Amino acid sequence: NAGVTQTPKFQVLKTGQSMTLQCAQDMNHEYMSWYRQDPGMGLRLIHYSVGAGITDQGEVPNGYNVSRSTTEDFPLRLLSAAPSQTSVYFCASSQGGPPSGANVLTFGAGSRLTVL
Amino acid sequence: AQSVTQLGSHVSVSEGALVLLRCNYSSSVPPYLFWYVQYPNQGLQLLLKYTSAATLVKGINGFEAEFKKSETSFHLTKPSAHMSDAAEYFCAVSEGAAGNKLTFGGGTRVLVKP
Numbered sequence: 001n002a003g004v005t006q007t008p009k010f011q012v013l014k015t016g017q018s019m020t021l022q023c024a025q026d027m028n029h030e031y032m033s034w035y036r037q038d039p040g041m042g043l044r045l046i047h048y049s050v051g052a053g054i055t056d057q058g059e060v061p062n063g064y065n066v067s068r069s070t071t072e073d074f075p076l077r078l079l080s081a082a083p084s085q086t087s088v089y090f091c092a093s094s095q096g097g098p099p100s101g102a103n104v105l106t107f108g109a110g111s112r113l114t115v116l
Numbered sequence: 117a118q119s120v121t122q123l124g125s126h127v128s129v130s131e132g133a134l135v136l137l138r139c140n141y142s143s144s145v146p147p148y149l150f151w152y153v154q155y156p157n158q159g160l161q162l163l164l165k166y167t168s169a170a171t172l173v174k175g176i177n178g179f180e181a182e183f184k185k186s187e188t189s190f191h192l193t194k195p196s197a198h199m200s201d202a203a204e205y206f207c208a209v210s211e212g213a214a215g216n217k218l219t220f221g222g223g224t225r226v227l228v229k230p
Contacts, residue, residue: 004159031216033218035220040125040222040223041222042120042122042206042220042221042222042223043160043206043220044220045217045218045219048216048217050216056216058217059217059219090159090160092159092160104150104162104165105152105160105162105218107159107160107161108159109157109158109159110157110158110159
């Protein structure tokens with residue numbers, strides 16, 4: 001069982017470039033989400049999805065797009081990268097539904113993005 | 117909306133000493149509370165969770181946390197620190213049983229001195 005797989009692990013972009021962070025899970029989890037981690041700020045929710053075809057915004061959605069065409073994949077797109085998007089990005093999924101009650105998030109290993 | 121405050125961004129303890137990490141939350145509904153741990157260069161993994169079954173919750177690696185509704189707290193403790201406990205710890209709260217989001221605190225990095 002691979003769990004949650006994120007690619008790439010490291011990426012350097014120039015301001016204005018676009019890119020997609022990939023996230024795939026093989027656990028048949030309906031709920032998937034993207035967080036960004038910045039020093040002293042913990043993890044902040046960017047976007048989440050409760051199932052294929054359904055997405056919603058989290059706490060810090062500006063500058064990011066998502067789509068969910070399959071249960072397995074939940075890519076995060078940066079359309080025009082800015083230095084403020086330099087961060088570590090984590091994808092996480094949850095068995096049985098959203099991360100409430102008894103449901104627990106399973107995290108990927110993270111993608112470190114630097115925008116120059 | 118819910119929020120989480122972790123007191124102290126860094127904690128230094130000696131090997132064998134008590135580990136105490138503080139977490140206070142606010143929530144408009146009965147909360148579900150979690151502690152996650154992040155080892156260097158890894159993703160987060162669950163330490164323990166509170167889901168209203170018992171106020172004292174035991175987790176992995178000897179950690180436990182106590183839910184105190186009157187103090188809106190969910191502090192994490194371990195009686196005797198081990199070098200392998202060096203990591204960053206995050207407290208998190210969800211929007212009740214039907215919530216869609218998990219809100220994290222700012223994290224506390226634990227350094228264990230030999």
